[in-house]
Amino acid sequence: MGKAARNIKSSLITLNPIFFTRLLSISPLKSFVFSPKKNSRNQKNHCSSPNLTLLFFLSLFILCTFLGICILTFVPISQNSIPCSMISPSSPFSPFVLASLSSIVKDYSNSLLDEQPTTLSTSAMVPLPPHGFSGNLSEEEREFWQQPDGEGYRPCLDFSLGYRKSSARISKERRKFLVVVVSGGLNQQRNQIVDAVVIARVLEAALVVPVLQVNRIWGDESEFSDIFDVEHFKKTLQADVRVVMSLPSTHLVSRQSVENQIPSHVSPTWIRARFLRQLNEEGLLILKGLDSKLSKSLPPDLQKLRCKVAFHALRFSTPIRELGNQMARRMWIEGSYVAIHLRLEKDVWIRTGCLTGLGPKHDNIIARDRESHPDFLTDKLNMSNAARRLAGFCPLNSLEVARLLKALGAPSNARIYVAGGDPFGGTYALQPLVEEFPNIVTKQMLARGDELSPYTNRPSVLAAIDYIVCLSSDVFMPSHGGNMGRALQGHRAYVGHRKYVKPNKRMMIPFFEDMSISEEEFSSVIQKLHKNSKGQPEQRTKMIDRDVLAYPVPECMCNH
Structure with a gap:
């Protein structure tokens, strides 16, 4: 930060009159501006007016030059790079906080931001600022609400020179096109869209706006433009890949076969070897079934591109963003709150x-x-119910969530936003949590009038609203990992290191079943198991198969 500040300071010219005097003194125009004194009064009067006029225009020229230097200093050279923020996210003048506060003051702030250049504070979806401590809190309660310091890590998407040189060619591609069909729920679709952009970049092809397949479980027929801001998506990625709304008439889909036999963890080299020749010959490639198929370990530039897509380009559409922000503000204005992604739906x-x-x-x-849908069951088919639970493969039910929150120090009057679909068992399934924490809020409770009526049969839109409200929470915790939990883990780190609690299910489940342990001992054990679960940056490199979207350090965040 100090180095960057010095660079900016050194690039400016100090407005000092001596500077102009010295410049004129060495200038070849000196003789015209400061003409020698004349003995004749007439001669003196005759020369003074032109000299003053010339001095005025010369000063104007110098001022324009100075302003030009300032503009060149502050305008980014390349749209490929989103530089590190020079202001700490915790600072009251942080771009994150300014963007959040502006959304509180005026609902139309997003439309104003859309007119600004694509930078971190204008293109990334940012949360409302965290709350400070208020009231008489115990030490455990203060620890629960305490936010991580971030250890100096801030967003930094500085692409290499080679990547930027290639962008000039790739971003203008008009012969080769990639079509991708994505499936699953909202966050599963987001992951596949991110990978689709990376694959388009690897193959140097133009990307057709991804097709969202109708979800077989929820029957959601939403299209890309119903959920995401298409123009923002195209604009943000214009220096990385060319994104088009549809195929040109010269490319007939009927002749093409859909490629859906893709192994897991494929590398860019594998993608080029498998698809590049076909794409060059036919000009069109259609991919399906991308879910978790692209390797988590990619070259640095492609990792940065994944972050750019997830945290900048994939912004929700204006109606969703406005409604989600309104609900987030309704929660935020009342003070600190916890968001829980409670996975209690029947399909889970x-x-x-x-x-x-x-x-x-x-x-x-x-x-x-x-039994009637055996294909719905995920892996570990040979494990019993009890073995699955002990291995940490089962979601926490509402009783276990309540005990976990209480052990971590959450006050009984804490306001808790519950994200997710309707729980199997209805209010009966939520009863243990409500008994321990009565201030339970859902999006249906926050909604006013018929705000949610247009989205009754649109689970992806409802999940997007949950995402926005969860992003602004002071503490977030998923009850069962999953795509949304991982997405919010990385997103909350990327926009300011908001506290994220990742339940250590495998280690703590035996203590849930131990009836001989006291509540004090149980709380002590739970706190020890989660002492590192405070949202502090975790390096992706510690485990090579970690997703950069959940662990954006160090590829997408710099330490200053």
Whole structure:
């Protein structure tokens, strides 16, 4: 930060009259500006007016030169790079905080920001600022609300010179096109869209706006433009890949076959070897089934591109963004709040093969549905229900979430926003959590009038609203990992290191079942298991298979 500040300071010319005097003294125009004194009064009067006029225009020229230097100093040279912020995210004058505060003052701030150049504070979806401590809090409660310091890491998407040189050619591609069909829920679709942009870059092809496949579980028929801001997507990536709305008439889809047999963790080299020749010959490639197929370990520039897509380009559409921001402000204005992504939907219990914790009646319903849809069940098919739970593969139910929050120091009057779909079992499934933390809020409770009516059968839109409200929470915790949990983990780190609690299910489940342990001992154990779960930056390089979107350090964040 100090070095950057010195560079900016050194690039400016100090406005000092001596500077202009010295400049004129060595200038070849000196004789015209400062003419020698004349003995004749007439001669003196005759010369003074032209000299003053010339001095005026020369001063104007110097001033314009100075302003030009200032403009060149502050305008980014390349649109490829989003430089590190020179202001700490915790600073009251941080671009994150300024953007958040502007959204509180005026609802139309986003439309104003759209007119500005693409920078971190204008293109990234940023949260409302965290709250400070208020009231008489115990030491445990203060620890619970305490935000991480970020250890100096800030967003930094500085692409290499080679990447930027290639961009001039790739961003103008008009012969080769990539079409990608994405599936799953909102955050699963987001991951595939990110990978689609990277694959288009690797193949040096233009990307057609991705096609969202109708979800077979929820029946959501939303298109890309219904969920995401298409023009912002295209504008943000204009220096990386060319994004088009549709295929040109010269490329017929009917002749093409859909490629969906892609192995897991493929590298850019594999992608080029498998698809580049076909793409060059036919001019069109259609990919399907990209979910988690692209390697998590990519070259640095492609990792930065993934962050650029996820945290900058994939901004929700204006109606979703406005409604989500309104709900976030309704939660935020009342003070600190916790957001929990509670995975208690029926399909989650079916897919995970776990018991609901609601008794034999509900478990039998899930078992029957699972038998009729065996393809819904995910991996570890040979494990029993108990083994799955002990291995940490099952979502926490509301009782376990309540005990975990209480052990971590959450006050009983804490306001808790519950994200996710309707829980299997209805209010009965949420009863243990409500008994311990009565200030439970959902998007349906926050909505006014018929705000949510247009999205009743649009689960992806409802999930996007949840995402926005969760992003601004002081503390976020998922009950069962998943795509949304990982996405918010990385996003909250990227925009200011907001506290994120990742339940250590595998280690703590045995203590949930130990009836002999006291509440004090249980709390002590839980706090020890989660002492490092405070949102501090975790390096992706510690585990090579970690996703950069969940662990943006060090590829997408610099340490200053």
